[in-house]
Amino acid sequence: PLVSMKEMLIKGKEEGYAVGQFNINNLEFTQAILQAAQEENSPVILGVSEGAARYMGGFKLIVTMVKELMEEYDVTVPVAIHLDHGSSLEKCVQAIHAGFTSVMIDGSHHPLEENIELTKRVVQIAHAVGVSVEAELGRIGGQEDDLTVDAADAFYAIPSECDQLVRETGVDCFAPALGSVHGPYKGEPNLGFDRMKEVMELTGVPLVLHGGTGIPTKDIKKAISLGSAKINVNTESQISSTQAVRDVLNNDGEVYDPRKFLGPARDAIKETVRGKMREFGSSGKA
Numbered sequence: 243p244l245v246s247m248k249e250m251l252i253k254g255k256e257e258g259y260a261v262g263q264f265n266i267n268n269l270e271f272t273q274a275i276l277q278a279a280q281e282e283n284s285p286v287i288l289g290v291s292e293g294a295a296r297y298m299g300g301f302k303l304i305v306t307m308v309k310e311l312m313e314e315y316d317v318t319v320p321v322a323i324h325l326d327h328g329s330s331l332e333k334c335v336q337a338i339h340a341g342f343t344s345v346m347i348d349g350s351h352h353p354l355e356e357n358i359e360l361t362k363r364v365v366q367i368a369h370a371v372g373v374s375v376e377a378e379l380g381r382i383g384g385q386e387d388d389l390t391v392d393a394a395d396a397f398y399a400i401p402s403e404c405d406q407l408v409r410e411t412g413v414d415c416f417a418p419a420l421g422s423v424h425g426p427y428k429g430e431p432n433l434g435f436d437r438m439k440e441v442m443e444l445t446g447v448p449l450v451l452h453g454g455t456g457i458p459t460k461d462i463k464k465a466i467s468l469g470s471a472k473i474n475v476n477t478e479s480q481i482s483s484t485q486a487v488r489d490v491l492n493n494d495g496e497v498y499d500p501r502k503f504l505g506p507a508r509d510a511i512k513e514t515v516r517g518k519m520r521e522f523g524s525s526g527k528a
């Protein structure tokens with residue numbers, strides 16, 4: 243069923259695994275991720291950035307597409323449709339109105355008080371209709387769609403501020419920026435585990451790890467043990483699917499039927515997602 247993230251993340255945190263947020267970019271991504279979730283018997287979060295929503299034809303089309311595919315594939319595992327890095331109250335409301343079951347309000351570029359005010363307003367509206375909310379503090383480096391944060395501007399969240407934001411807003415889950423990066427890492431990631439532990443102890447809510455692509459398994463395990471119950475992955479599916487397209491086109495200069503390269507792209511995404519679900523421990527937990 244289509245559900246909010248609330249219950250699935252509480253369960254994940256309690257039982258020591260993380261639910262993957264896999265970003266969708268088109269029909270094939272959506273098909274692959276839903277099939278992977280059902281085959282792994284795993285809860286799943288479909289992440290939709292504002293850029294990807296524009297690309298696909300808007301929030302309503304996405305909700306319709308997801309619902310139809312869930313019916314077509316007899317999906318029984320819990321699925322959330324989540325606005326990724328929502329940039330404003332308006333965008334969050336539009337997503338909720340279209341049928342999204344979860345939203346992120348990313349007020350991380352605002353001063354703390356403004357971020358809290360904005361997040362509070364989103365929570366008030368979202369919770370009235372059973373939609374879950376994620377917030378962010380600190381700044382996650384790297385690039386994802388419209389969002390680019392230079393290394394110099396990225397900074398780690400401050401635990402006392404995280405505590406204040408979570409307490410005053412009532413968000414369901416929370417993403418403290420602690421050194422993870424959107425897109426490929428330059429070298430090994432350097433995650434702030436001490437602060438993650440502090441934030442977990444202070445806030446008590448399920449934590450979210452953005453920039454899940456390229457984080458070594460040992461760090462994934464550690465993050466989960468420190469309360470990270472949601473891990474976002476986008477770039478890795480993009481890389482694996484693009485590689486599959488490249489392989490087909492390089493091997494066959496005559497191919498013109500898009501299904502001949504988009505089918506393999508879809509298979510590659512599915513494999514990537516299944517691997518992550520096993521790594522995060524969410525397989526078999528639906």
Ligand code: G3H
Binds near residue numbers: 425451476477478
């Ligand atoms: O919000 C989405 C993510 O944090 C994805 O990060 O593209 O590095 O996997 P990634």
Ligand code: ZN
Binds near residue numbers: 424474
């Ligand atoms: Zn992110």
